Amino acid sequence: MKYPIVKPFLPPLNDYTAHITSIFERNWLTNNGPCLQKLEQQLAEYFNVEHLLLVANGTLALQVAFAALNIDANKKSSVLTTPFSFAATASSLCFAGITPEFVDINPNTYNIDITKVTPAQLSNASAILGVHVFGNPCDVDTIEQIAKQHDLKVIYDAAHAFASNLNGESVLSYGDIATLSLHATKLFHSVEGGAIIFKYKADYLKAKQLINFGFDAQQNPEFVGINAKMSEMHAAMGLSLFKSLPHITAQRRALTVRYAERLTAIAGLELQQWHDSGENNGAYMPVLLNSETVLVQVQKVLTEFGIQTRRYFYPSLSLVPAYGMQGSTPIANNISERILCLPMYTDLALDGVDEICECLIIALKQAS
Numbered sequence: 001m002k003y004p005i006v007k008p009f010l011p012p013l014n015d016y017t018a019h020i021t022s023i024f025e026r027n028w029l030t031n032n033g034p035c036l037q038k039l040e041q042q043l044a045e046y047f048n049v050e051h052l053l054l055v056a057n058g059t060l061a062l063q064v065a066f067a068a069l070n071i072d073a074n075k076k077s078s079v080l081t082t083p084f085s086f087a088a089t090a091s092s093l094c095f096a097g098i099t100p101e102f103v104d105i106n107p108n109t110y111n112i113d114i115t116k117v118t119p120a121q122l123s124n125a126s127a128i129l130g131v132h133v134f135g136n137p138c139d140v141d142t143i144e145q146i147a148k149q150h151d152l153k154v155i156y157d158a159a160h161a162f163a164s165n166l167n168g169e170s171v172l173s174y175g176d177i178a179t180l181s182l183h184a185t186k187l188f189h190s191v192e193g194g195a196i197i198f199k200y201k202a203d204y205l206k207a208k209q210l211i212n213f214g215f216d217a218q219q220n221p222e223f224v225g226i227n228a229k230m231s232e233m234h235a236a237m238g239l240s241l242f243k244s245l246p247h248i249t250a251q252r253r254a255l256t257v258r259y260a261e262r263l264t265a266i267a268g269l270e271l272q273q274w275h276d277s278g279e280n281n282g283a284y285m286p287v288l289l290n291s292e293t294v295l296v297q298v299q300k301v302l303t304e305f306g307i308q309t310r311r312y313f314y315p316s317l318s319l320v321p322a323y324g325m326q327g328s329t330p331i332a333n334n335i336s337e338r339i340l341c342l343p344m345y346t347d348l349a350l351d352g353v354d355e356i357c358e359c360l361i362i363a364l365k366q367a368s
C-alpha cells in the first residue's frame with residue numbers, strides 16, 4: 001500500500017542500540033530497572049502528573065486500574081462505559097468478571113454521553129469508564145458531576161490520548177485513574193506497553209504491588225496480583241523515542257490541520273467535533289460517511305488507489321454477545337457503521353494528505 005493506515009515511528013537505530021548496550025552491560029533486563037525508572041520519570045514530567053506507572057500493555061493497565069480501585073466481581077459489579085471503542089475497553093472488564101453497562105455516545109464527539117445513563121444502569125454501577133476516543137477529551141465535567149452524585153469512581157481509558165490536552169493540561173490528569181497504551185501503532189510507543197496515571201498516591205502504591213504479583217517489600221504476596229511489568233528492552237524504545245516527541249506532536253498536529261482544511265465542507269462527510277477546551281493530538285483521522293453502503297464503496301475505491309483505511313471502531317461493542325450486550329445505544333451502533341479512519345502516522349507528508357483527500361473526494365463521488 002502506498003499509504004498504510006498506520007506506520008510505527010522508529011528512533012535512529014544508534015539511539016536504541018546505545019540503550020540496549022547499556023542493558024547488556026548491566027545484565028538487568030526487567031523488574032523495575034533503570035531504563036523503566038527513567039522513562040517513568042520523563043513521562044511523569046512530560047504530563048506534569050505525580051503518580052505514573054509503566055506496564056506491559058494498555059489492556060493490563062485497565063485491569064490493574066480496576067483492581068487498584070477495588071472494582072471487581074465481588075461487589076457492585078457493573079461499570080458504565082462506551083460502546084464506541086476498541087475491544088479492550090469492554091473485554092478488560094469482562095475478563096475481570098465485571099459487567100460493561102453500555103451508555104450511548106454523543107453523535108458529534110463520539111464520546112460517552114453520561115447524561116443518557118438510566119436509573120437501572122446506575123443502580124448496580126461502581127464506576128464510569130470513559131474513553132477519550134481518538135484522543136478527544138470526554139465531557140469530564142459532567143462525568144465528574146454524575147460520579148460524585150452516585151459515588152462512582154472515574155477511570156479514563158486514554159489509550160489514544162498521549163499528548164492530548166484539556167484546559168491547557170494533559171487530559172491524563174482527569175479521573176481517579178487514566179490509562180495509556182504504548183503499543184507500536186500509537187503516537188508514542190515502547191513496542192508493547194502501557195501506563196497508568198493515578199490521582200491518589202494510595203492507589204498508585206497499591207497498583208505498584210499489583211503489577212508485581214501483589215508482593216510486599218518482603219516479596220510476600222499480600223494480595224492477589226498479576227505480572228504486568230514492562231521490560232528494560234521495551235522501556236529502552238520509549239527512552240529512544242522521547243526526544244522525538246516535539247517532532248511527533250508538531251507533525252501530527254500539522255497533518256490534522258491539513259486534513260481538516262481539505263475535508264471541511266465536503267458533501268457526504270463529517271469530521272469529529274473536538275472538545276472546545278482541548279487540543280487535538282493528531283492520533284487518528286476518522287471521517288463519518290452517510291451510510292455503511294457508501295463506506296464499503298469508498299473503502300474499496302481507496303484500496304484501489306493504494307490507500308489503506310480501517311473501520312475503527314466496528315462493530316459497536318454493545319452488539320457483541322461476548323460482552324453481554326447491556327444497554328441501548330442506537331447512536332453508537334449507527335456511527336460505528338459509518339466511520340472510517342484515514343492514514344495517520346508521523347512520517348506521512350502534507351502532500352500525502354492532499355493526495356489521500358483528492359482520492360477520497362473521487363471515491364465519494366463514485367459512491368453517491
Ligand SMILES: Cc1ncc(COP(=O)(O)O)c(C=O)c1O
Nearest residue numbers: 057058059086088089159181183
Ligand atoms: C481504546 C483502547 N483501549 C485499550 C487498548 C489496549 O491497548 P494495548 O493494545 O496496549 O493492550 C487499545 C489498543 O489500541 C485501545 O484502542
